[in-house]
Amino acid sequence: MYVQVSVLAPNVPAMYEMHFAVPMAGAVLNTINTRLDAKAVAAILRHSEAKLFFVDYQYVRLASDALQLVADSGAPVPLVAVIDDIDTPTGVRLGELEYEGLVARGDPAVELPQLTDEWDAVTLNYTSGTTSAPKGVVYSHRGAYLSTTSLLLSWGVGNEPVYLWTLPMFHCNGWTFTWGMAARGGVNICMRDARAADIYRAIARHGVTHLCCAPVVFNILLEGDEATQLAAPVNVLTGGAPPPAALLESIEKIGFQVTHAYGLTEATGPALACEWRDQWDRLPLSERARLKARQGVSVLSLADADVKNADTMASVPRDGKTVGEIVLRGSSVMKGYLNNPEANDNAFKGEWFLTGDVGVVHADGYIEIKDRSKDVIISGGENICSKEVEEVLFRHPAVSDAAVVAMPHPRWGETPCAFVVAKDKAAGVSEDDVLAFCRKHMSRFMVPKKVVVYDALPRNALGKVEKVKLRDEAQKLAPAVPAQKTKGKTTNTTTVSGRRGEHPVAHVMAISRL
Amino acid sequence: MYVQVSVLAPNVPAMYEMHFAVPMAGAVLNTINTRLDAKAVAAILRHSEAKLFFVDYQYVRLASDALQLVADSGAPVPLVAVIDDIDTPTGVRLGELEYEGLVARGDPAVELPQLTDEWDAVTLNYTSGTTSAPKGVVYSHRGAYLSTTSLLLSWGVGNEPVYLWTLPMFHCNGWTFTWGMAARGGVNICMRDARAADIYRAIARHGVTHLCCAPVVFNILLEGDEATQLAAPVNVLTGGAPPPAALLESIEKIGFQVTHAYGLTEATGPALACEWRDQWDRLPLSERARLKARQGVSVLSLADADVKNADTMASVPRDGKTVGEIVLRGSSVMKGYLNNPEANDNAFKGEWFLTGDVGVVHADGYIEIKDRSKDVIISGGENICSKEVEEVLFRHPAVSDAAVVAMPHPRWGETPCAFVVAKDKAAGVSEDDVLAFCRKHMSRFMVPKKVVVYDALPRNALGKVEKVKLRDEAQKLAPAVPAQKTKGKTTNTTTVSGRRGEHPVAHVMAISRL
Structure with a gap:
């Protein structure tokens, strides 16, 4: 069709x-x-x-x-x-x-x-490509239009923005800003790579007003020799992980004004935005960072985002404590996965799309994630499905069992950490061998940064791998933070915001708190 | 239902x-x-x-x-x-x-x-109430939503606006800003009357960022003793008539930033907005005013507004010269008139709503009105249907023929001017008598400011009243401009923008050019 x-x-x-x-x-x-x-x-x-x-x-x-x-x-x-x-x-x-x-x-x-039917498909974005049943997310014209206008409003994009394309357009159609820039008569500054020197040059030359990026780009912007006070403020929409206090202070100090959003491919990019309130400007940095680390309110109306008990589908109270699953509904949610009825069945409960992320709702209606969907590792802004990495590991001739969890990484936020069990205990299996196998059978960014060989994986009574234990282990194995040029941008902040102990970007921040 | x-x-x-x-x-x-x-x-x-x-x-x-x-x-x-x-x-x-x-x-x-059907009715706004078949314009939830978000984007309303209610909410639901302010987390400053002192006080006390009004309110703001430099800019969306150069300069000089829009009840308020381009800031005032006097581009996409030959429904070329009828389509156009099939038949041609206004499209896609629908008189921002006033005049026992046209007025922009013929030529009919009759049988703002008794109305070969001639006459009869406090806000500008010679507000401007 x-x-x-x-x-x-x-x-x-x-x-x-x-x-x-x-x-x-x-x-x-x-x-x-x-x-x-x-x-x-x-x-x-x-x-x-x-x-x-x-x-x-x-x-x-x-x-x-x-x-x-x-x-x-x-x-x-x-x-x-x-x-x-x-x-x-x-x-x-x-x-x-x-x-x-x-x-x-x-x-x-x-x-x-x-166009005769606004629900007709407009784009197709794959969340993963290696499994036997790839998940191709279909957006409708209607959904794309509503997502685009909602997000422009939520971020407060005025007329004639100058937008720098640091975020790949292949990510949810550039979080809808491909269409959004046209809708506001914007100028698009295209760039093949998001290098710090190029970013700063483009900002200065073209008078950039807006850009989107994963928090990893903040590090790129702060590390380089090019880091410099901006002549005019640049609005930055970021997502994938909440910006920690110190990173936020460093990046905002030089003129980037950060808005934190939360989304996923299935929601046409950002579904929640931590819309800032002027009154919060008067709070101390740690408090501002705590508020900004929250995922926020649904773009335009909270009726389309909620936190629910996944069994009863009852909304959790707005107490900032009771956890539930973050669920979304409305035209901005995908039409569905292309030719994948099973995935579609699992993705929805009634009219609600299940994000798999666990969160709370605060008294002011802002949603905050407390625990992310267990099988997703976000590395440098790219989602890695741990199951996909595991599938490759299981195909290794010398591996009998495998599990993959997120390991904190100073640059990429998170990277996959693999735990494997050798088929032949005596012969064993080497980390190098497993890594070589991975490099051959998966995209480079998905390759684990660490492979640990266990005699047996920790499993609970039901035989399910206890990933909580593996995450604790991965936490200990995380690479040391490399020396980093701080360029005088040290801060006195001691509070680092984060939604859980192993917050991936928190480690990056250690250096700027030295 | x-x-x-x-x-x-x-x-x-x-x-x-x-x-x-x-x-x-x-x-x-x-x-x-x-x-x-x-x-x-x-x-x-x-x-x-x-x-x-x-x-x-x-x-x-x-x-x-x-x-x-x-x-x-x-x-x-x-x-x-x-x-x-x-x-x-x-x-x-x-x-x-x-x-x-x-x-x-x-x-x-x-x-x-x-709500189960987004096309369900949400509001009902009457364009007139005195005729036998009142025209009740029905908005749908869908239309109201899309109009609201489009207009917020077009006007560039950011988060947390502070909106002053000078425009009556009964006008197209406050040009959709009743809903719009809620959508942006705005503060609503309500006021019973739009008096200059109250407006300036509200701006100072509440930090007003946005307001809407007819150009007549500019005069109110400039005339009073309260007129003063604003501490922070206030964005003003105006419609009903393009703001003339000198008025624009005076009002912008004290801190009001004016955006010009065009709309009508049937289009859920503003349908076109003269979205400003930064590059125009560098032009001389007369040129800026000429550009700003244009009605503009469709809120979000020109596909929904066009200028067409009313017979062939072919689009006019973008030459700024070829006139055609301004037509609109899309979800923001009303569902239709309530229980009025005849009016509905006349209002639409296929999917296009016919505004009755005549205009051109410039090379940059901006639409400009060249002649307004003949039977509408806009007085102080209120539409008066000349036919309705004529119907009352025809009921006067001593009147045999009547026609009503717009007459320029220094304060209200336009007011109705009536031309009547006495049944009994010898006995005649007095202006006072006709005015007293009008005051008794119509809303006060609709009462003609002038009644002229003719022996016969000018009619063409087909028997149709030649309103062009009556308008010329009304032009000559327009009241003199009263003395006005200028408070040093005189300007050197000699160009007054306007879409036709008898531009109603142009006369107001004479004083500020003294």
Whole structure:
């Protein structure tokens, strides 16, 4: 029924344009995470049944490998078009088609198909690509519109923003700001990589007013020699983890004004935003950071986000103590997973989407996460499903049992830590061997930073792996914090906000509290 | 199917609250223009079939007269509840019920009906009340939501605005800002009258950031002794007529930042906004005023507003010259007129709502009105339908023919000017007699400021009154500009922007150019 168009590209103008061109042509845009490996990309191309595949010249090798895997599997291979660099064309090709050439051949007078049902699909975003049943999240035109306008309002984006593309557009369509910038008459500053020098240069040159990024980018911005007082404030929307007090102080001191949001692919990006109240400006930093670390209120109305007892589906009281599952409903929640009825059944309870995250509601209606969904590791802003890593480990010929949990990491917030049991206790299994196997069978960012060999995994009476114990262990194994240039940005703050003891970014902060 | 709840009240807290309470109770809110006379109010109560009628204590006399007319007509009389003054209760009643008493008796635990169809009616706003078939404009929940969020974005309203209620809430539900302020966590400053002293006091005391008003309020703000430099900028959304250059300069000089919008009741208030571009700040005042006088772009997307040849429904070119009718479509356009199939047939052509206003589209996509719908006179921000005034004139026993056109007025922008023909030429008919008759049979603001007796009205070959000639005449008859305190706010500007020669507000400006 739908025609999917896949794209593998960084934040280049063509990627932005396709957020309009593809839906206007009546097709569905599928942006692919450039950090995936060929196997994961191939799984997405197969599952989405993409008819057309745009590939940025930088990713021709990855795409080529993925296309080979698609061909080998006997699945239909999409038509390929390369996106060359717009400023300095390289001539790199993969087949005959090239993006700008296709655009030049377009007919400006063509009659575009009119959308007749606002619930029709507009984009397809995969939350993972390696499992046998990839989860392709489908957004509708209606959901995308409402998410876009809601988020613009929630973040307070005015007219004519100048937006710097540090957040990949392949993440929930740039948290809807691909469309949002057009809606507010904004200027889009595209960049292939989010390097500190490039970010600071773009801010100065273009008068950037807004950008989005994971907290890991704050570190990039503070570490470099380029870190400098901004000439004008830049609004930053961040998510994935709450910004800890000291990091917040450091980044805000030089002119970044941080808003904390919470979301997930299934909610078209940010679903909650910690909307700031002017009266909080007068509070001490630790208190401000505590308030800002909360995930916040639903973009536009709390009726669409709630914390409920997962069994009874009764709302928890607004006491800041009673925990429940964070649930979402409304048009901004995905239509569903593409061709994956089982995942759809598990994702919803009635009209409510289950996030898997555990939280509380404070007296003022702000939601705060107390414990995150156990099987998700957020590394440098990318979600890693621990189950997917485990599946690969189980395929290792010398491994009989495996479990993966989050380990704090000074740069990436979290990284996967693997615990494995050797099939042959006498022969054992080496960390290097397991790591080499992982590098071969999964995307690079998913590879565990640490592999621990156990005689047996801790299991409870029901035979379930006790991940709480493994997390405690991973906590101890976390890499030491490297020496870091602080550039005089030390603070006197002693309170670090966090939703649990092993808060991933809290460790990063230790250095700025020295 | 729907239950209507009517309200006759100024901008008091109860009026604001009812914008939520009534829809939440599953009923439809009908706010009535307090400037109407008893007959017009009665016509609305009858046509809306209101079951409940909230009346502010200030309007008990008007309501009482209207209810008597309803009773006399044999129509069902609604239940009445008085809204007493919240700060200093007066004890004035009309029957037994009183608003705060009803609220106190409410059950906070009551199960509210859930909205099952977003197209269900939310409010009912009458564009006129005196004709035999009143035009009751029905808004849907969906339309109200989309209008509200679009307008917040278009005007660039951030979080926690402090909004001053100068614009009556009975005008298109306060141009949607009743709901809009709640959506942004705003503070509502309610005031019974928009007097200059009260406005300046409220701005200073509450830190007002936003207000809406007709251009006539600019004069009120500039005339009084209270006119003073604002401590912080106040954003003003204005509509009804484009703000002329000199008035714009005067009002912006003291700290009001004006955005010009265009709309009508049928479009849930503002449908176009002249979204400002930073680059225009560098232009000379006359050029800025020319740009700001344009009606602008559709709130969010030009696809929903267009200028078309009314016969072919082809879009006019973007040349700033070719005129056509301004047409609107989309969810923000009313569901339709209540129980008025004929008016509905005339209002729409296919999916497009016909505004009756004639305009052009400039190269940058901004729409500018070139001629307004002929039968509407905008006086002090209130629409007067010339046909309604004519209908009353025709009922005068000594009048055989009548026509009403707009006459420029230094304070109100426009006022109705009547041209009548005496039945008995010898006996004639006096202006005073006609005016007395008008005052008795129509709302005060609709009464012509001038009555001219002609031997015969100018008519074309088809027998149609040549209103163009009458407008020329009315132009000459316009009252002289009264002496006005200028308080040193004279300007050197010689250009007055306007969409046509007889621009109603242009005359007001003469004084500030002295």
